[in-house]
Amino acid sequence: MEKKNYSGMTDAELLLEKKNFKTSRLLHAAGIGFLAGIVVFGFGAWILSSDRSLGFLIPMFFPILFIYKMLKNPKQDDGLMEVLKARGLN
Incomplete structure (x- = not known):
């Protein structure tokens, strides 16, 4: 995923990015x-x-992974939130 330059975007583009981020x-x-x-x-x-073998338990690790x-990586768009806060577009 490429890093976007949020500071160079217009207010309308930032609001659209915010909407996409929320979605x-x-x-x-x-x-x-x-x-x-x-x-x-x-x-x-x-x-x-009745059969508590580990063979059944192993596939449960895939959803956990x-x-x-x-x-x-929940903080990938912190730059967007900082620019929105700086411009007063919260």
Whole structure:
């Protein structure tokens, strides 16, 4: 992902970027919730099953890995928020 120069954008472009940023955050939150639901359901099924082998538990690490990747870089658009605050476009 390329780094954008927010300070060189017009106010209308910044507001459009802010709208896209909010939409992106909402989709990330929905994705994290969906993956967390998969993990909870998988662990519940594993606990209630009669065969508690680790072979069933191993695939549950993939959603955990994806959640970690989504949460690892939440500050990628801090530059946008700083420019919006400096221009008074909150």
